[in-house]
Amino acid sequence: xxxxxxxxxxxxxxxxxxxxxxxxxxxxxxxxxxxxxxxxxxxxxxxxxxxxxxxxxxxxxxxxxxxxxxxxxxxxxxxxxxxxxxxxxxxxxxxxxxxxxxxxxxxxxxxxxxxxxxxxxxxxxxxxxxxxxxxxxxxxxxxxxxxxxxxxxxxxxxxxxxxxxxxxxxxxxxxxxxxxxxxxxxxxxxxxxxxxxxxxxxxxxxxxxxxxxxxxxxxxxxxxxxxxxxxxxxxxxxxxxxxxxxxxxxxxxxxxxxxxxxxxxxxxxxxxxxxxxxxxxxxxxxxxxxxxxxxxxxxxxxxxxxxxxxxxxxxxxxxxxxxxxxxxxxxxxxxxxxxxxxxxxxxxxxxxxxxxxxxxxxxxxxxxxxxxxxxxxxxxxxxxxxxx
Numbered sequence: 001x002x003x004x005x006x007x008x009x010x011x012x013x014x015x016x017x018x019x020x021x022x023x024x025x026x027x028x029x030x031x032x033x034x035x036x037x038x039x040x041x042x043x044x045x046x047x048x049x050x051x052x053x054x055x056x057x058x059x060x061x062x063x064x065x066x067x068x069x070x071x072x073x074x075x076x077x078x079x080x081x082x083x084x085x086x087x088x089x090x091x092x093x094x095x096x097x098x099x100x101x102x103x104x105x106x107x108x109x110x111x112x113x114x115x116x117x118x119x120x121x122x123x124x125x126x127x128x129x130x131x132x133x134x135x136x137x138x139x140x141x142x143x144x145x146x147x148x149x150x151x152x153x154x155x156x157x158x159x160x161x162x163x164x165x166x167x168x169x170x171x172x173x174x175x176x177x178x179x180x181x182x183x184x185x186x187x188x189x190x191x192x193x194x195x196x197x198x199x200x201x202x203x204x205x206x207x208x209x210x211x212x213x214x215x216x217x218x219x220x221x222x223x224x225x226x227x228x229x230x231x232x233x234x235x236x237x238x239x240x241x242x243x244x245x246x247x248x249x250x251x252x253x254x255x256x257x258x259x260x261x262x263x264x265x266x267x268x269x270x271x272x273x274x275x276x277x278x279x280x281x282x283x284x285x286x287x288x289x290x291x292x293x294x295x296x297x298x299x300x301x302x303x304x305x306x307x308x309x310x311x312x313x314x315x316x317x318x319x320x321x322x323x324x325x326x327x328x329x330x331x332x333x334x335x336x337x338x339x340x341x342x343x344x345x346x347x348x349x350x351x352x353x354x355x356x357x358x359x360x361x362x363x364x365x366x367x368x369x370x371x372x373x374x375x376x377x378x379x380x381x382x383x384x385x386x387x388x
Contacts, residue, residue, distance in 0.1 A: 033164025038275055040171035042332075044178055045271050049264075049333040051182035052189075058264030059189060062126065062255045063133045064196070065248060067141035070115055072244035074108035075145055077236025079152040081229045086156030094215055095223045097153050103229065104149055108142040115141075125256055136193040143200035150207045162210050169206060173199035247274075268333055268340040272321065273347035307356055314355035318348040 048057050078100050086093050115122075115138050123131055147166060154163040177195040185191045251270070255263050321328075325348075326341045333340075 029160045029164070033160070033168060037164075037167045037171050040168065040175055041271075041275070044171065044174050045268070046332050047175070047178045047182060049268065049337060051178065051187050052264075054261035054264035054336055056187065056189060056260075056264070057267060058255075058260030058262070059129055059133065060192065061251065061263060061267045062129050062260065063137050063193065064140075065251055065255075066115070066134060067112075067137050067139075067144060069244060069248065069252075070111045070138070070141035071108055071144040071148070072240060074104065074111045074141065075148070075240055076103070076107055076230070077233025077240060078104050078107075078145070078229070079148045080236050080240075081233045082149050082152040083156040084232060085228060086153055087158070090157065092223075092225065093153070093157065095225050096229070097149075097211065098222050099225045099229055100149055100153075101146055102224070103226070104145045105142065108145045112138050112141050128260055129255075130189070133189060133193050136190065136197070140197045140200050143197075143204050146204055147200065147207060150204075150211065153211070165210075166203065166207055170199065170203050173203060265337050265340045266343055268329060268337045269343035269347055272325065272328075272340075272344055273351050310358075311352070311356050314352045318352050322348055 048060065052060065082097065082100050085096050089096065116135070119131070119135065123134060126134075147170065151163055151166045154160075154166070174196070177192065177199055181188060181192040181195065251263065251267070254266055258266075322345055325344050326338070329337050329340055329344075
């Protein structure tokens with residue numbers, strides 16, 4: 001039997017570029033980009049550990065965590081709006097993107113300014129971390145949010161290639177930052193933060209070029225559209241807050257009680273367990289625009305199949321990582337980080353259930369029921385605080 005290699009190649013190419021237009025092919029496409037991003041992320045994590053050690057890694061983790069929290073709090077459902085509204089109104093994509101980016105600049109700017117003005121109050125809880133590094137890193141919150149919105153804009157258009165390339169470009173830039181800082185600048189943390197901010201600025205400029213090239217032909221006019229964005233976004237806001245607190249409040253608590261070196265060790269366990277969720281996140285992201293734009297009953301069957309597949313895969317991956325985790329930490333990050341293994345085992349168990357929740361929550365979000373996501377996320381945050 002003759003094999004149609006050209007046809008197979010064409011289907012693989014379409015899947016990789018996100019042109020398959022099914023949940024499976026889009027998930028595969030997103031996951032392919034995520035694997036590339038994971039490779040860069042793993043290299044970044046290894047080099048951070050090797051160059052800066054537990055102490056430096058802990059300092060960097062806490063310093064970058066603050067703008068991450070700021071951008072998450074300033075995302076009043078804007079990133080989800082960029083997918084939800086653009087997927088339903090492609091002829092108004094330019095207006096929606098312009099309006100969402102404008103709102104993001106206002107909201108993130110207000111929170112960053114507030115963080116500067118209240119710095120003496122909140123920094124006293126984290127005296128083990130240099131004050132000047134926090135001050136240097138704070139403006140990055142604005143660019144983190146705008147990059148996230150740009151990614152979700154491309155997801156709304158189902159332009160999976162550009163959706164994935166934004167993450168890869170950012171990860172590649174971070175890799176260069178670490179190499180330059182570690183090899184040429186004597187592991188200087190101040191230069192690391194400055195170059196980290198510069199990488200975000202450069203990537204935002206590149207994204208704007210991508211946007212101008214991939215704007216739908218029917219979306220030529222720019223108008224300010226605020227009501228539908230805020231109406232949808234405000235309903236998403238509690239869910240966004242609960243999500244970031246659920247996955248990061250443990251580091252804030254441990255950063256207060258532990259010295260930076262111990263926090264740096266803990267972040268290795270966080271990094272390894274969170275990357276177990278790469279594939280569930282790919283399924284979640286591919287489902288979002290499809291469910292948002294679907295008016296039929298087939299979306300329930302799609303979500304049910306996705307939950308089953310995700311759970312089985314997460315269990316399998318968690319078992320593999322649990323078995324290989326101890327030697328992997330030793331080989332990749334060094335003997336100093338071996339105390340991260342017990343935390344890794346606990347976090348892997350949590351990741352299995354979190355992978356299923358990712359699929360269920362995006363169904364609620366895409367069907368305009370974010371209140372349920374907020375409620376269950378709030379319970380998860382309380383549990384995270386208790387166990388931390």
